[in-house]
Amino acid sequence: MPPPAFRRLRAPLAALTAAALSAAALLTVTTQPAHAAAVPTLSPLDVPGRGAAVKFKEQEAEFAATNGTVIGPERRYGTLPSEASGRQAVTLSATGQYVEFTLTAPADAMSFRYSLPDSADGRGRDASIDLLVNGSKLKSVPVTSKYGWYYGGYPFNNNPGDTDPHHFYDETRTMFGSSLPAGTKIRLQVSSIAQSPAFTVDLADFEQVGAPIGKPAGAIDVVADFGADPTGAGDNTARFQSAVDAGRAQGRTVYIPPGSYTLYDHVVVDGVTLAGAGPWYSVLGGRDPVNRNRAAGIYGKYVAGGGYGGAVRPQEANGPSRNVTLRDFAVIGDIRERVDDDQVNALGGAMSDSTVDNLWIQHTKVGAWMDGPMDRFTIRNSRILDQTADGVNFHTGVTNSTVTNTFVRNTGDDGLASWPERVPNAGDSFTHNTVVVPVLANNIVTYGGRDFTISDNVMADTVSNGGGLHIANRYPGVGSGWGTAVAGTVNALRNTLIRTGNSDYNWNFGVGAVWFSGLNEPISGAAITIGDTDILDSSYEAIQTIEGSSSGIAFTGVTIDGAGAYAIQAQAESTMRFTGVKARNIAQSATPTHNCVGAGFRITDGGGNSGWAGSTCGGTWPAPQFTYGGRPGGGGPGTPSPSGTPSPSTTPTSTPTPSTTPTPTTPPGTVDLLHGRAIAASSYTDVYPPQRADDGDRASYWESANNAFPQWITGDLGSPVAVGRLVLTLPPGWEARTQTLTVQASTDGGSWSTVKPSAGYRFDPATGNTVTVQVPGTTARYLRLTFTGNTGWPAGQLSEFQVYGP
Template sequence: MTAAAVGLNVALGGAALAGTGTGGAPAPVVTRAALDPSLVAGRGADVRFAEQEAENAVTDGTVIGPDRSAYTLPAEASGRKAVKLAPGQHVEFTLPAAANAITVRYSIPDAPGGGGITAPLDVTVNGRAKKTMTLTSQYAWLYNQYPFTNDPDADLLHPDWWITECACVPAATTPPPAITKPFRPMHFYDEQRLLLGRTYRAGDTVRLTAPAGSEAEWTVIDLLDSELVGRPYVNLVAANVLAFGADPTGRRDSAGAFDRAIAFAQRKRLKVYIPPGTYQVNRHIIVDDVTIEGAGNWYTIIKGREVALGAPAPDGSVHTGVGFYGKDAEDGGSRNVHLSGFAIEGDVRERIDTDQVNGIGGAMSDSTVDGLHIRHTKVGMWFDGPMTNLRITNNIIVDQIADALNFHTGVTDSVVSNNFVRNTGDDGLAMWSEKTANAGNTFDRNTVQTPTLANGIAVYGGRDNTISNNLVADPIREGSAIQVGSRFGAEPFTGHLRITDNTTVRAGTFELNWKIGLGAIWFYALDRSIEADIQVTGDHYLDSTYNAIMLVSEWSVKDQHSIPGVRFKDIRVDGTGTSVVSARVKGSASFENVDARNVGAVGVNNCGAFNFPSTGSEFSLTDLGGNDGGWLAPWMLPNTITCDDRPPVVAPPAPSPW
């Protein structure tokens, strides 16, 4: 039996819990992104739930991990560890505070031919009050090359693409190479929420058991979130969707009733209210100049099937599904839309990039989205501008096939704040300035965990944007915690970009094509140079798998593009597998009060543009003072070539107080 982890046990708010819980249960270990909360104080989303990692709980199962290798169950787990249960085994958590609801993040096997299975998970509190959750892998388990497939036996989706596993282009290979199937399995996890029916006390125990006879050969439990959910919100002076024919049992489609309630509310200048229940909606609800309130995202659930269209839509969609959409920007967009207090549950099981099957979409200016819970859509929120003054706050977005949120094209003066994101299939939060620049936007105090592909937070072009006070953990594949990228046809970076007071942990993944490790933060000049006023201040890069900071260009454009003048100040680097800074591009950066410890390789890996001129690297570093830890030695300045293309990786110790 694996006992609860020894060490500091932290409750909500960072207070230590000493002794034992009810009935002699071990005191709980509460974390944030699998870290002691004191290490990330003031950063990331302020959430209502307490996160407990399964590897810190009591179990007769097997702890798996740590492992940061892509395509493995522990690599996609929070903190890179989880607990694997055989039928009949359990994991038991001690509640750190009063709670009446839990969320379980888990994985169960796929069906042999793909498409997923279902399996029970028994939940008991203090050995009584048994409930059974129905777990599913129908929304997990993707395979193969982008944009991936649900078929584990599929041949290569792109037989003319470079395959790193064989270092070849299969279409040009005779005979074509055999690949191991399933090829590149990923996106293993999902999560379920459960109201317990009553409030339990701190110290009570919640046991999760994979019952004997389960169809699932194994059940992996990653973590448990426990929460005290308040009573449902009620609005008696509103256009209640029940009065317009909505069905709270979910048996009948309620889309038409929603439309009628919205039209009535617009005429009468009322809000729309959606009381507790599950409402079936299988298409977009178009919203403009309307406020829609639910009873709370645990109580009001709007759930829909993905529906195949008879013919492709003008935007290229071949499916529709549940979602609240502003009008298209080309039609003037929507304004004064306010959405709050409900859950959106989609039915998206494959990635089709042309499909508009997102939870929230379209263009919404002078609008707010607050307190939603969104899962199983393609992208939680995808906004196509131009649009302005949007506030996205206090939402939970999980289990997406692609991004959690993307400001796509011409979104200005908008804020994304205090949102919690977990298990996306692409960037967690992104600003993509395709065609028109995003400008004046802020991503502040958000938490992004375990994106299975790409980055936690990504900024592709734009002007005068800010990334601040965020917590980003455990990117899995071909991405970093934070990326500043001139790529995907984005407009150039102009004006300023401020990256301030963020914390990253266990970040920086292995880039398949380059076969190198990425930085926890990386700057990528692919389409053009990155020449804006960029300041990175106050960031903490903890337990970086490879480099903490990386500036890079593509080999094919290495002599065309540069990244000059990036300024780093008041940075803490605690643990790198390789270097503090890796430069693989022309340009320059300055460093002031950048403190580093537990560095695995040479402090600066300066390859420049790989031309290795006798005058030194094409990338230069400026020491502005206060850089402690010996990582920036005087002999490296300004541009000594210290290039080790693929240095050995040294696993750093766990982060600790500075």
Template sequence: MGAAVALAAGMLVCLAPAAHAAAGATLPFTSVEAESATTTGTRIGPDYTQGALASEASGRQAVRLGAGRRIEFTVPRAANAVNVAYSVPDGQSGTLNVYVNGTRLSKTLAVTSKYSYVDTGWIPGSKTHHFYDNARLLLGQNVQAGDRVAFESTGTQVTVDVADFEQVAAAATQPAGSVSVTSKGADPSGQGDSTQAFRDAIASAQGGVVWIPPGDYRLTSSLGGVQNVTLQGAGSWHSVVHTSRFIDQSGSSGGVHIKDFAVIGEVTERVDSSPDNFVNGSLGPNSSVSGMWIQHLKVGLWLTGNNDNLVVENNRILDTTADGLNLNGSAKGVRVRNNFLRNQGDDSLAMWSLYAPDTNSSFENNTISQPNLANGIAIYGGTDIAVRNNLISDTNALGSGIAISNQKFLDPFNPLAGTISVDGNTLVRTGAMNPNWNHPMSALRVDSYDSAINATVAITNTTITDSPYSAFEFVSGGGQGYPVRNVTVDGATVRNTGTVVVQAEAQGAAVFRNVTASGVGSAGIYNCPYPSGSGSFALTDGGGNSGWNSTWSDCSTWPQPGQGNPPQDPNRNLAKGRPATATGSQDVYTPGKAVDGDANSYWESTNNAFPQSLTVDLGSAESVRRLVLKLPPSSAWGARTQTVAVLGSTDGSSYSTVAGPQGYRFDPATGNTATVTLPVGTDLRYLRLTVTANTGWPAGQFSEVEAYSTS
């Protein structure tokens, strides 16, 4: 690498990181955002203000439906079921009419505020939160990609956030030799109390399988003494257990396998002294939880005691008033992978090394959306921990996308030790204003809150997009000025941070390599340790960094985008750095060259094959008033006219014409630039330019496509 140099001395040329596995879980459903659907309702957001309805929505946007108003989704895949994330005003309930291709179903979707509007006044800085809930429905028919599913308010105001479309498999059949809970008297109608029947079936099936047939089962108290048994349902849409406390036990010999059913509770407020959890305590070593739907509980899994080699995979954890999962000390070899978590009231996934360290455990390939009071993933202490290939979006209020922290909360605490590997994660719209500090938190935070960080913290292959504040933060959040040491950030792409790329507020050091940034809001670096005079933070340039070598100069002020939707430059180019695709490209002249900010590089379509199209995904629906189309400014490019039509789409599948085909003159004498003015009210996410002719070359050509919201 050669001698390292200070970042302030300048950046080196970017070196592209190696190819890496995709972040997030492989899910059985496809989500469609409400703001991309067709609606007669009102779009709200984007908004980042704690306590605002849009701020807790996926994408920070949603659609409000008054009485008789409708939202219609284009189905992205074959499906027979839908889950809708929604909000209704506090204290209200209602229904949504459901339509498939314009025909109203006999079924309706019930909506309620019962599980929303949670108050946690004992947590400093928290406000009423947890505004959204999820409701699911089997449609009773198959729909295909391109079909339309609509929801209509019947009177209650309903704010729709996102719809998940899924093809639910038929109910599984009973495994041979298993003990059915109904054979012990369980009531699949949900009317009777099935608690004792579940206990009796577990006692009878030691070493075997307890079968939970399709149906609804009501338990009035928790199960204990669960060990050496498999609890298996017919599928999470078919076998449903209604209880707010499923398993509560301090220990187990292990070998517990829980799979393929739903546990749905009735938890409406967070009471930390109550074990209102799917699992509270221990399943014992070599256990597993898979294929579960867990909803309306305080915590999904609050794990204490011996849970060594536990595997938690392929589950959905929704609408918990506190954590989704917390390894609360002493866990060894735990793997939490390929899970989907939405709308947690605290950390979605956490390891907390209380009493003993969590060791050699990992969170891998999970998709996390809308933790509305804390972090997406939090590691509080522990030894040799990995956080790999997770997709986290839309944190709100008191947290980051990922927090690596020595915040102890209670003693005895085991600080970070060994190697903490944070690799391949994608963070979208993560980070928030902390109302206690009146200070922002980053997308990825390393925090020496209660003690110095001496572990090796290796942060690699990270993508951070649209952080409302900063990308990376190094802080001693307890205000004691403990150092953050031994950190490397190697391979990161940062796009559109509201303030800075690096927020350094502790003494210590970090090395940065191959970190590229674009769309930086204020400056590359804020380096102002707190408390003042507690020591400096050394940022070392390991090479390959670009786009963030400026430094915020005044430590007496924070570069504030405002606690609300961080203001963007109204003249910013909405297309710069966004994903681009094309119907074809010639040699190295690929679509991304048209949005890379370099007017000397260019996209060229397949030759002699008009029409050709270039499509840019702006990331969210934007009001676009003006396009600036460019060719390289070099005089070697002769003047030419290209015939271009402009199309737009909000969902990426249905396009409408925004500006019809017209010839645009590109002349190097005037900068090789053409401007396209679009009609007022042009809202689109996907911008498509279709080229049907070019007098200078038999292909479509653009060196830059710029989109602006100003006329």
């Protein structure tokens, strides 16, 4: 479903000027901060003993002090909150609006995750937001939408005229100039909406960076010894290449002093240590202004027959590289699109007996795309953010290698992946990592491979076309004919999955939090164990089999707590053994297992199981009912919080506290009956289709063709139900206007009756730009609003079309 967009506010200049002056007054008047009213959710950083041990303290915007608008919780693809951590964020859409965090530990730096609306041409917009410390402005921080907003189908583009916008968020970072104590108030505040009509803040990470790391004794200095420019001017590729070549020849570390270094191409490393002053100080970036398929990256040498796509330069051949150490610097690139043939990754090639330690990788295509054969390679203690494709991919012949204690967020494809395309991967592991919000595909996956360990990880907030943990014989080059199929022992132990899987818009049914696929050939002969694992608040089903049979799978000591539809969804034959698998808070509580393959799906009961018995094979896939820590949620702004949740100022607890009974049905009259269902309109303009009036985001909206009344918008409730009232909204920052409309109802979509004759309804920011239309005694499947006038703009406009029972 198309996401929210805020490309224009549809208000006259005079009104915007008056609003700006009014909001500006907020900067000088002390006001009482309003805490965000958000649904409590489990943070991926609050799982003891699992995930990466990060250096920062994270705070979600929806639990901070704010006078903005909380959006979400929502998980439908293409909606702005669906890509937010915890599926909630705060939108600031007027001058003076803010989100304010309180430091829980000393910090001298912060990074924050945000989204700006795209520009009309898809090239992105630049803006800034003020950073205040204890009420005083410290600086303005630049923000941009240039690294987000992709459109259309895979491999995506930057054309706003295409459908399915996604990848909305980005991160930026800044230092305070000094260490600030715990209790300090850090505020992000809008100073102007001239450059961007809205700013959505997802979260902030605070840390103590400290002083830069000094040059190691005896090290080569890329600036002092080889003339590299730390100001970001010009291409330094040749200077860096000469420095690392000298480091190898002389057996000396190569040091990158503090600075920003522009590289137009790969620096090829072999038998050398490349070390920086820390990832906040030594930053590599850049891209060839002419040959756009060349950009900053540190690469090992390729092996003949490896997986490299494209021509290999002479200095990149005859690999693998060996005995490489890369540590304590950042690669922050300038990649704004996905072209799979372009080698514009932060790390690449083949590096055996090598280590990557404490790198910050951002705005590249893939954080590390490793093309073997190569052996004994480690990535550790690193951050990989905002990629257009994968976070890490062990691609072709990567053996005995690992990613550990690494934090991955906002990848455009799989977070951590192993793909042995025609060359086996074996003995690899992904351990103690945190992987959050892969916009496409899976948090962690092995497409084939032998003897793989996936342990002690946290996976959270899958968005689309994938699940949390995926084990499969899928993708080209994976199968027994190449020796690359799933084989040996695969141990997925002590993992926590939070809000993973999704209700997939391509398949029109769910993808599991944990799922198995035998697409290329059956998964057989391997010993696969999913053990000591928590599968929490799954977006559709917790466990899934699909596309081909699987066997040899054992689930041991697994908690399934919350699922939007099923505990188990069997769409392919499989044999499994369940021991101590306990499920609760499953939306389809009467039939928590979906099985249409009959006796082909077999579970051996090892004892200690509960909550997943009872099967169905329905002809219709149910809409998901999302839970958050066992509590219902997902109605978007304006939906009452479930009873029993903490007050708005309370931080969520570190573990879910679900009830011991299945999630209750929300009483009629408090749940939006149209939410998530089909919606259509007589017309729409530009990038404002009718689905935006049903996306749970007050800041997005539908707009009909201009100067062409009458226009209508129709919602399909799925079946005839009793209706009591309609709630219609416009974005909260818009000026007042009156829209003239008629309400009609139908049970079959063919014959219509008028339930409210034509009347003018005033949308006023003083009352939240919200109108309630009472329609008691109405039974309908379809509800239609026909617009014949609008005093604010010559079109029908709605940001939310909500329908409630009597």
